[in-house]
Amino acid sequence: MTTLILGRVLAFPSDPFTTPPQDAAVLHEAVAVADGRIAGTGALDAMRARFPDAEEVDHGDALILPGFVDAHMHYPQTEIIASWGKRLIDWLNTYTFPAEARFHDPTHAAEVANRSLTLALAHGTTSLCSYCTIHPESVDAWFAAAGARNMAVWGGKTCMDRNAPDDLRDTAQTAHDQSAALLARWHGTGRGRYVITPRFSPTSTPEQLAALGALWAEHPDCLMQTHLSEQTDEIAWVRDLFSQARDYLDTYEAHGLLGERGLYGHAIHLEQRERDRLAETGAAVVHCPTSNTFIGSGLFDMGLARRMRVGLATDTGGGSSFSMLRTMAAAYEIAQLRGEALHPAKLLWLATEGSARALHAADRIGTLAEGSDADLVVLDLASTPAIAQRSHHAADIWEAVFPTIMMGDDRAVAAVYVAGQRVPR
Known part of the structure; x- marks a missing residue:
């Protein structure tokens, strides 16, 4: 069974220390998970067409990252x-x-x-x-x-x-x-x-x-x-x-x-x-x-x-x-x-x-590349009133996520997946 996990999926095709940081990442609308691995990322319509029988889990406007x-x-x-x-x-x-x-x-x-x-x-x-x-x-x-x-x-x-x-x-x-x-x-x-x-x-x-x-x-x-x-x-x-x-x-x-x-x-x-x-x-x-x-x-x-x-x-x-x-x-x-x-x-x-x-493990963890282990963290970018009021005025994804980086804690963690399986809270 393939699962489409929906949200703001942030992937890094490039190293932001060697590429302009704003150009190192790309936002997708869904990540596909099958047999504990990443099966793909992309626009929602394209992912639905690619995986027509997939179950869907919608995290709204939460940010989805590698664990x-x-x-x-x-x-x-x-x-x-x-x-x-x-x-x-x-x-x-x-x-x-x-x-x-x-x-x-x-x-x-x-x-x-x-x-x-x-x-x-x-x-x-x-x-x-x-x-x-x-x-x-x-x-x-x-x-x-x-x-x-x-x-x-x-x-x-x-x-x-x-x-x-x-x-x-x-x-x-x-x-x-x-x-x-x-x-x-x-x-x-x-x-x-x-x-x-x-x-x-x-x-x-x-x-x-x-x-x-x-x-x-x-x-x-x-x-x-x-x-x-x-x-x-x-x-x-x-x-x-x-x-x-x-x-x-x-x-x-x-x-x-x-x-x-x-x-x-x-x-x-x-x-x-x-x-x-x-x-x-x-x-x-x-x-x-x-x-x-x-x-x-x-x-x-x-x-x-x-x-x-x-x-x-x-x-x-x-x-x-x-x-x-x-x-x-x-x-x-x-x-x-x-x-x-x-x-x-x-x-x-x-x-x-x-x-x-x-850790010499970027072929297995830490990325959303196809074939990587499906370890994911889903972040609520409005987890507290202080964070929410700042992210509400964000002009781009970086302004939206930075308040969570600076002020976030476990309340910001909306979901965690290990090898494709959602971890019970």
Whole structure:
């Protein structure tokens, strides 16, 4: 059975960072879904003629987009989101590590994984890339919860063998072996993909980084995710720990952890060599704007999007919102502080295809291209009185959607579809 989903369907044939933003998108009147995939987009009469027996679901003048893609988050930190008063290293010691220590319990891990995905879907996010904890149980819970919802997700065991509490440390060998076993179990199971996951250089010895670099070399189709240059005191710490390294990125590069399928979260305080090497290798950086402001990290340079893949992410729970709308708003505000007003097309693209490209998954998610998985979010562009009165006076689609980007929350999410199936509210 084919379903025609009607509304203002916004597709991006071009990258708005390389094409004039207003020319990068096109509006359609319907998107066709069949067997969990996009079967086409176009004018309503043409789509009805093409799919004469299709069932129709009419969302009126709501905006229909690919489901949001969150390229960097920590589902085990769901319960500690919006915790007060810490910067990165204190945040880890005060909030993160005590919370993550509980994930040896499969029941607790399953409960939080399910809650995290429920919250994500309520905010229109249909795909996420998450750090788990050192516990294999946390990885099993994440992929099982996503599999029950048929969601496309990424995740991996977070590896740490120093500068962490004793109950959150593994070793170079166990990091490699457990990651390899989890990769064999979950990579390609359903819509799940495994990600090799050293937390960051300060919590991994050179031996552990090398072991995970070797694992990545054995499985080059996997992604690898870690953190890079989030805060200045973190960078100083890395210099002390790796005195022979040229810079922070070199601590990964020297151990086989720099490559095209690498995801480097934050990447705020980059040196020129680091920028050049990330661009040369085709690696992706992931912008986490609500986290960067909430824990005082700094202002990301969106100019990097002209040189390399850039994803967008909530960074739950260092990030202060589960909403990719709020995340887009924060990205806009940070760019303003750096002298650039990001066009709404760029913000929406970052939260969909941009993040999908960072995950090397734009052939599956983040777009409305024919054959892509039918993950969709439907936005009410008049979800609150304040938003409605502004969008009512909009001269074009960008003026209509921008108030929802800046002021919207889960109330703006009118419907969500995962693999063509509407998610119950």
